[in-house]
Amino acid sequence: GAVVSQHPSRVICKSGTSVKIECRSLDFQATTMFWYRQFPKQSLMLMATSNEGSKATYEQGVEKDKFLINHASLTLSTLTVTSAHPEDSSFYICSAILGVGSNQPQHFGDGTRLSIL
């Protein structure tokens, strides 16, 4: 089946640090990737939709200048949390689908647990 790799799995860093998270589709080309944030005991909240070669589409309330998304190739999307603060601590998960309009389901990465001290 389709495999999505996410790296790193865990990050602990000081407040003010910028953190980059990578999401890779290993065995398929993903024109569309999604970034979610999940707080403890809560649901997955969509942050943004990332399309290869174009600007990401952010959900309402998500600061695009704080959560920078780059989808430079068909197999890689990155999320950079800039100047992270303790309230940004969360579980960040990416997912990928084969393409817009595809009937394929989303495949999730293993997630990145971000802890800001």
Add this chain to the structure above:
Amino acid sequence: GENVEQHPSTLSVQEGDSAVIKCTYSDSASNYFPWYKQELGKRPQLIIDIRSNVGEKKDQRIAVTLNKTAKHFSLHITETQPEDSAVYFCAASLIYNQGGKLIFGQGTELSVKP
């Protein structure tokens, strides 16, 4: 935009019993409804999905039903086992017009007691 409501938030059953989780959605144009199982600290895993042109789908002990008129869909797990214990999420998606983005329900924590 789409809004998905999921009930119950917690569900405890005895091993061997059935479990039912229900979701409602608001956007009648949504046409894809997956269910995910998430164990603590791990990725959501797709367990079953249904498209709007189908009313019911079954895969061994798991089944999903969809009522488009009422805009609700349900997950049914029969002969539950302790390893079914996890958090289950429903989701709704408008595949063609919104690039397939998923809107998730709040989740149901299922506990199967041996």
